[in-house]
Amino acid sequence: MLTAALASAGLVASLLLGPWSGLASADEMEELRDGVPTGVAVRDEIASLSTQRDELFTSLNAAESQLTRTLEARNGFDDEQRRLARQIEAATDHLRSVAVRAYVTGGSTGELELLASVTNVSDLSWRRSLLRDHAGSSHVALDRLAALERQASDEVRESIETAERLRREISRLGIDVAALEPRIAEAQSLEPLADAWDRAAIAIEEGSYGIAPASKWEKLRFCESMHDYQAISPTGKYRGAYQFDHATWQTVGGSGDPAAAPDAEQDARARELYARRGHQPWPECGYHLE
Numbered sequence: 001m002l003t004a005a006l007a008s009a010g011l012v013a014s015l016l017l018g019p020w021s022g023l024a025s026a027d028e029m030e031e032l033r034d035g036v037p038t039g040v041a042v043r044d045e046i047a048s049l050s051t052q053r054d055e056l057f058t059s060l061n062a063a064e065s066q067l068t069r070t071l072e073a074r075n076g077f078d079d080e081q082r083r084l085a086r087q088i089e090a091a092t093d094h095l096r097s098v099a100v101r102a103y104v105t106g107g108s109t110g111e112l113e114l115l116a117s118v119t120n121v122s123d124l125s126w127r128r129s130l131l132r133d134h135a136g137s138s139h140v141a142l143d144r145l146a147a148l149e150r151q152a153s154d155e156v157r158e159s160i161e162t163a164e165r166l167r168r169e170i171s172r173l174g175i176d177v178a179a180l181e182p183r184i185a186e187a188q189s190l191e192p193l194a195d196a197w198d199r200a201a202i203a204i205e206e207g208s209y210g211i212a213p214a215s216k217w218e219k220l221r222f223c224e225s226m227h228d229y230q231a232i233s234p235t236g237k238y239r240g241a242y243q244f245d246h247a248t249w250q251t252v253g254g255s256g257d258p259a260a261a262p263d264a265e266q267d268a269r270a271r272e273l274y275a276r277r278g279h280q281p282w283p284e285c286g287y288h289l290e
Helices: 002-008 011-015 026-033 039-076 079-104 109-115 124-130 132-151 154-206 214-225 246-251 263-277
Strands: none
Touching: 026 154, 039 079, 039 154, 079 132, 079 154, 154 263, 246 263
16 A cells, blocks of 8 residues: 555655644654655655656557557568468467467466467477377467468568567556556545645644544544544534534635545544634534543
């Protein structure tokens, strides 16, 4: 997870605002944040991941363009060589499917990789031995591919090898891009929470009320919402574990529905509110914070 990775790298400790006043020590604030990194750390992570994604897209576009040029260059081959190029690629696709069947029925990963090689079938007897349990289909596929390759020109074989290399590269880059997307989304979803705790940290340092013990916050939540972070008052005006109205929620940096915000974000914004105004915003239950 992003939070754990940033915390373990020491970003939380190094980027927290400070030094703290006597109202809250740095250790107390770290404990309150419970591993949530600062907004600076989160935005740096988003920027780094986005840069990686942009670089991958650049490489992906370049590989796709090169593949297009490689395939278009085949238009310069004569009809027979173009036909052979198509047939060799179809035969290697068939060989790949034979390799998958061999793997599924008991072949090893190494056999699968060797049999899925599509650019240089040079050792038929060795490949046949790997497929001896699938002699019928595998021998036919290998013999057909070898026969086609013998008829192809060096230019055709080079074109096929280049195209296959590029297809593998495009596939790998696509996988890498897809792997980055959830990491970027996770970092972006963490940003409001990180900012909420940054604001709470400033309020605790600058405000008049500091922090209240966790046991008192627990009593406040029970009184306000029975500890339900999705609680909504009968009128719909007060929302979440701390029963924020929308106007108050916005004064502490919140957006959207307080009851829809993550639990930790509600905690942070409630602590900012208390640090600046004490228990006054909770006229019925605020005495639990005294």
